[in-house]
Amino acid sequence: MLLYGAGGHAGVIAGIARDCGKTIKALFDDDLQKTEVAGIPVTGSYNTGLFVNEPIIIAIGNNLIRRRISSQITHCFVSLIHPSALVDKTVTIGTGTVIVHGSIIQANSQIGNHVIVNTGASIDHDCKIADYVHIAPGVILCGNVCIGESSLIGAGSCIAPNITIGKNCIVGAGSIVTKAVPEGAVVRGSSSKVIRISAL
Template sequence: MKSLQQGDIKVKNLVIIGYGSQGRMLKNVVEQFDLGYRFLGFLDDKVLKPKTLHDGFEAPLSYSRLLANEDVYFILAIGNVEARFVVEKRLGIPSNRYATIVHPRAYVDKTAELGAGSYVSAHATVMHGTKIGNHTTLLSNSVVEYESTISSFVNISPNATLCGNVRIQDRTFIGAGATIIQGLSVGGNSIVGAGATVIKDVPSYSLAIGVPATCHSRKKGHSFIQSL
């Protein structure tokens, strides 16, 4: 199996890890727009269907065969950030084999940095000097203002706003419509609830909810579903 050629641009084969809503959304984006990737199929241990992959791959999928092919790239499409982290560690795919995808209707400033395996959705905004870690997702209409730092395995939900120079640590979930005032930090393994307005730093392992947001401690190892 070889990568296709479109003009002088090499089109890479893409395997989406995760067959949920986020995975199917990414498939549609890759197929609808010319982003340099050709959708090859889904890799999911719960949903294995015949003809999931083209070019002779059949379910159950041969992960080792996919990884051995240098023309195949991957992206994690798993909404739960804890599960995303666990799957990434379990698979052990080198970072240079992960695709970073930006929807053509998103705005990413030329000075911003995007980590491996990250995805920026339609109408999301990433302003100057911002650094995004690996396997982080910015969903529709989210805004990350100037010189913010978002670590790895973070989910920024639709219409959330980070007002500038905001720091988000690993494995944190920012809910839909949440606002984080400029200059603040949100610790790792935390949740900022939908519609919350954060006006002070959020410690690690916290659940921040309300307007203004109040912080509640989450036990280490406590799942997102249990917290919500």
């Protein structure tokens, strides 16, 4: 398989691939200063003609960059689930998504394309996670939570049941969210106070 991205997140995904018995045949990055990740040499910029039958994952944590790059890829995408993750059989997972070590995803949840469910995150029943979302390490989503496209849920945050978080939102690390979050909002703290709303 192939990876696009040579930062710290790529190292995590390379480890997941190894634990899943996969071999990284090429690792692309547009930064030609980068030479290796987790002992894997960086091949150079993305090459549409290299290993054309191998699937690829965009190994970049930034949601907006991941979304932009996805439209430039001609290889087919694949998802990875670390063997230590617990994913109920009723869960649906889109393509290009990575489920990291120790994550739990409960019954009837829907995970979109190019999503990151990071280390030790817990997603309870009937949650809906849209494309390009990043659920950071240690996040807890209670039942029936909906997260809009390209939103980031910061490390250690807790989202109460039946809450909807809009597109392009940022929930600061350690936040407790007990009410709906509008599109483009940045929220932080135990009261999930809206700090600002970005232009969409």
